[in-house]
Amino acid sequence: NAGVTQTPKFQVLKTGQSMTLQCAQDMNHNSMYWYRQDPGMGLRLIYYSASEGTTDKGEVPNGYNVSRLNKREFSLRLESAAPSQTSVYFCASSERGKGSPLHFGNGTRLTVT
Amino acid sequence: AQRVTQPEKLLSVFKGAPVELKCNYSYSGSPELFWYVQYSRQRLQLLLRHISRESIKGFTADLNKGETSFHLKKPFAQEEDSAMYYCALSGLSVSARQLTFGSGTQLTVLP
Numbered sequence: 001n002a003g004v005t006q007t008p009k010f011q012v013l014k015t016g017q018s019m020t021l022q023c024a025q026d027m028n029h030n031s032m033y034w035y036r037q038d039p040g041m042g043l044r045l046i047y048y049s050a051s052e053g054t055t056d057k058g059e060v061p062n063g064y065n066v067s068r069l070n071k072r073e074f075s076l077r078l079e080s081a082a083p084s085q086t087s088v089y090f091c092a093s094s095e096r097g098k099g100s101p102l103h104f105g106n107g108t109r110l111t112v113t
Numbered sequence: 114a115q116r117v118t119q120p121e122k123l124l125s126v127f128k129g130a131p132v133e134l135k136c137n138y139s140y141s142g143s144p145e146l147f148w149y150v151q152y153s154r155q156r157l158q159l160l161l162r163h164i165s166r167e168s169i170k171g172f173t174a175d176l177n178k179g180e181t182s183f184h185l186k187k188p189f190a191q192e193e194d195s196a197m198y199y200c201a202l203s204g205l206s207v208s209a210r211q212l213t214f215g216s217g218t219q220l221t222v223l224p
Contacts, residue, residue, distance in 0.1 A: 004156075035214075040122065042199060042216035043157075090157065101147065102212060104157040 002026055006091050006105035013081040013112045021076040021108050023091030031094045032074035033058075033102065034066060036087040043090065049074055081112045115140040117202050119215035126190050127223050134185040134218045136174075136200030145203040146176055146183040147212070152196045160185075160198070170194070190222045 004025045013019055025032065030051045035043040035058075045058030049068040063085060065077045074093075078085060089108045094100035116139040126132045138144060148160040161169045163176040163183060174185045183200060200215040 040216055042117075042119075043214040045212075092157075101159040101162065102149075102157075106156050 004091055004093055004103050004105040006089075006108050008108060009106065011108060011110050013078075013110065015082060015112060017081050018077070018079050019081065019110075020078075021089055021091070021110075022073070023075065023105060024073045025091075025093040025103070026072065027093060027095075027103065028071070029093035029095050029103070030071070031096065031100070032068065033092045033094075034064070034074070034076045035090045035092065036060065037090060037107070038087050046076065046089075078110075081110075083112045086110060086112045115144065115202055115204050115213045117200050117213050117215035119198075119200055119218050121218045122216070123219050123221070125221045125223060128192055129189050132187050132190040132194070132220065132222070134198050134200075134220065136183045136185065136215060138181050138183065138200075138202050140181075140202060140204055142204060143178075146174070147201040147203070148172070148174055148183075148185050149199040149201055149214075150196050151199070157199070190220075192222045192224060195220055195222045 007022045033048040034046040037043050044060050046064050047058055047066040049055045052071045055066050067075045091105040092102040094102050118137045146163040149157050150160045151157045172187045174183050176183050197217050197219050199217045201212045203212050
């Protein structure tokens with residue numbers, strides 16, 4: 001039982017390049033989330049998916065797109081990376097969404113030069 | 114809007130001393146409050162939630178609705194408590210189902 005698995009662990013991009021961060025969970029959770037973690041700002045929600053087939057914007061969605069491919073997988077895409085997107089990205093899942101504890105992946109450290 | 118404030122970015126205490134990590138929130142309804150912890154080189158994980166009213170690893174947190182606070186306390190800190198701690202809030206309305214995190218407090222327990 002791996003929980004929440006994120007790939008890759010590290011990535012360096014040049015400004016303007018695109019990439020997709022992958023996330024998969026094996027806990028049969030309905031809800032999945034993408035957060036970014038920046039020093040002094042805590043975790044900020046980028047996008048979330050309350051259930052398979054639905055996605056919603058969080059606090060900082062600009063510059064990102066997401067796909068809830070199926071119940072297990074929730075990917076985050078940067079179409080044209082910018083230095084401001086240098087951050088640590090965390091995927092998380094929860095059973096019901098509202099009020100349920102989150103289970104986090106190990107994170108992806110992204111640097112955009 | 115919901116907001117979580119953790120006023121201390123860094124907190125250092127000596128082993129065996131009491132520790133309190135402060136958390137204040139802003140929310141118009143009745144929220145659910147959580148503490149998450151991230152130990153070095155480990156993933157973020159749930160420490161405790163207010164509705165459980167339990168003690169985890171010696172930590173407790175009481176929801177004070179009058180002061181809109183959910184401070185995390187431990188009477189005798191241990192070196193293994195050194196970590197980043199995040200307070201988080203979940204609103205009870207459908208539109209506020211996602212968690213809002215504070216900016217975090219880095220706790221260092223000195224030997």
